[in-house]
Amino acid sequence: KKIPKNSLLSMPSYSSTCPKCTLIQSDPMACLCELCGASLLPQVAKKRRPLPPSTNIARTQTTTKKRKANDPKQRSILSFFRKQGEPMQMVSSDLSEGASTHPFDGKDIHSESAIAPTQHLPPASDDDQDFHAPTQPFQEEHENTAAVAPATQLYNSDTDDDQNEHDVKTKADLKLSIAPTQLYDDNDDKSKTEANLSITPTQLYNDDDDDKLITDATVINQEEPMDLLHDKFESRRGLQQLVSDEGSVYYRVIASTLSAVSSTRSRLSKERALVNAFSWLNSAQCEAEEFEATAYLLAPVKDSQTGGHRLQPDFISPEGGLGLGWRSVIEQAILDATGCSRSELTNARKKASDSAEAAAMLLKRLGTRRWCFGGKPRTLTVTEVRDNLLKLGLMNGPGANSRKSKLLTSLFGRATPNEMAWLIRTCNAHMSCGISLEASVIPALAQALNPRCPTQEVRAAYARRPDVRCVIDALLQSNNNNDDAISILKNIGVSFGIPLQPMLATAGNSIQHALRDFGSDQILAEHKYDGQRAQIHYADGTTTMYSRKLDEITNKYPQLVHILNSKLGNKCIILDAEIVAENTDGEGGQVFQALTSKRDDVSLVVFDLLWFDNRCICDLPLFERRRLLIEEVLPIESSSIRLAKSIQIDRNSLAIVQKELMHAVAANCEGLVLKQLDSKYEISGVGIRSKAWLKLKKDYIEGMVDSLDLVPIGGWRGSGRKSNWISPILMATYDQETQELACVSRVMSGFSDEFYAAFTKRVLGPKGIKATIENDISDLNLLIRNGPAPGVNTSENCEFWFKPGLVWEIRAADITLSPTHRSAMGIFHAKRGLSLRFPRFIRERPDKRLEQATSSSQFANFYRQQQSRGDTMTLSISNAKPLDDDEKETPLSSKPKRRILHEDGEQVARSLLVYDNDAELSPPLPLPSSTVVAEEDGDVGCVEQRRLILLGADES
DNA sequence: GCTGGCTGCCC
DNA sequence: ATTCTGC
């Protein structure tokens, strides 16, 4: 079996001499001997267990299954304890109890690492140096000699070249990096990145102190170091380093792979490192469970939005998170594991690129003394790490945090510095290394197990059934039998009871473009309700609901579940729907906020049917699915369950869409979703948005939503790629009479990198963020060192405070009643101010002085307008046309009707939106604050007494 | 038993 | 959720 040479992600090169017949292969990439057919891949004794007969079967919960007592590994642990006369409480899956309280306590360390001897050392050879106990255990290491991995972070916010050259030198001198997080290179100089890559012999052996002690002999033996980035693979020594004799993959595979992945920005290189890792596991004939644990641990963060964890399929456990806070758990564990004080950690943090690296530096400083008590480094295995992390997530009740930190301490105690750094990043749910499970790890897995498997196919299979194990089983099957991966993956289908990845809509920013880009003429314009997405699996009186991210939410809405159970009868269906809170008495407009606090009195707005008549109907066109939904499912009598409001249009219905958008907004919806009526329910990958659905939100369309002119009053130092800049930034309203600056919202979205760099320098001086690191800041143009400016009203504790003076335009989707922000506090609620939903920076307003910024009373007025949005819209619309359902059939009025938008104040309205039933429409013009108040005909509905500026059809 | 802070999960 | 950026 040959690997195609033209494959972008080719396999690592293997030994080119057959171990059986000693024929030298002509093709160095061959996996099987040309003469005798023997495998050229390195072998270990362990045989992969038989695969399940079919991949299309319901998942059994193998991930949480404990190793059985007759497992050879477990047996050897037990016998070891008997030999030692130790109590048998310490088993690998239960490290939390009786864990060491201090790392230098010899006895505890000893028992903690007692598992290590069960890992048989490989037979003596040159390669075994790595595992030898250090001969000079108490030797102190110097930081700069200890670090082998070059510091690869290039966090240069500076745009001038001199500064960058300086940084390069500093970087080389310090060599602080242990586990480089992703490169953030502001400079375009590619050669720098390349140089870094070429001198990164990635760190399977040489990333840690304890390795370093092995010194010269090791270095000599590392003529061909294992290099995850450059496809070099030396099989003779490799496998013993990666996989234990029992076939367990060491966690160091994860740590090294992630270090390699984060050391480059190139997606291909990242992918190659991942493919290599899985190729090794395949060479070692690892079992599916090892692949699975490895895959999850390479990308253990559920998604960057929420930061939750995923160590097994989402639907298996309703609680995905581990409940590990930095301050409550992780920090304590680091201090215990390194024996350092809080202030030492804080100091280390200043030199490191992130907290994980800081902790690893401290551990590295500890040197090898911690191994002296009989422990062996690098014996952590992936399944063990995964099981312990899952266990952390299950710990609750009084004292949970200290139990968690003890368990973590014991894991850290057996980790090398680099492993510890990645464990910490895992616990923090902040890997920041440029890969995700669905888009990088799964395709790499496929590439390693079957290079002919197209990425698209695995991703789609995983989206149909988001269960890594299922995909691995299929790929292993195709790998074993040399089968066609595509046909095997096609067997992984949507399964009732297992949530599938919901279809997502692409964002559209103008109606014209949206309609033009559609490939089909028949379009459904559906209201986009403001609630929570729900996928409902219902069979014979039992409902299970899943969220957009596939967590189970059945218990969140008991009343709704009860209604479904009693109404849907003897069916078996999967519905796609939105849960909304519509009866928001007295909370006008706050539909979403109402939903999050209410659990009853919510209704279900259904818009799709995915399973019917005992089969998946995703491949049917939308109009067929809707027909079935309307005819077969929704004739039920319940005020809580109904169909999403929609109209059918064609591609030339610009004006109708515009009007429908108005209706939707008036009905407290977020906007519209335009759907091609002949499209399938596309499940092409997790997170992939389909073009057959297009969402039109009111705030995407300029001029349909408020924007405010706010004053930046403070900010914080960013993290990751923004760590050299100030981000986020706290914005406030300004009241001229009282000179009060009341906080409204933090903003972090909408700023370009260029803007950040300029603003940070403007605040902190030419040294930028470095000034704060070097404690070299004084009051500058914009910076106030000792607290907020006079008049600032906020509960926020900013790192930096600014002198007020700048005015920036900020746009948002909605105004919310806020428990934290202070602007307009007391007007609508004694203890609540106003804030913004989805705030983003639009532009600077250098033309505006502080006095012209939005005031808290203006802000309050915007909120009032929003609250009465539905009323206002209805008034205008009902003046224009009837709202009946047969509206679309009635001929359009020949008389133009217009919406006039106005702005309060002296200046002429900066913009307006003309809404015209004739084909000709003026493009929407920018508008800072908008209210629909009038029709040209003279029917005027005012929200408030305001001066109106009416612009006629001919005026520009 | 209450409150404040942290975490996870919605948008 | 939004937005920006490198690939």
Next chain:
DNA sequence: GCAGAATGGGCAGCCAGC
């Protein structure tokens, strides 16, 4: 155009500490 990073408001649930 994809994929990923950084981080928005705000709620409930949970735990720690008073």
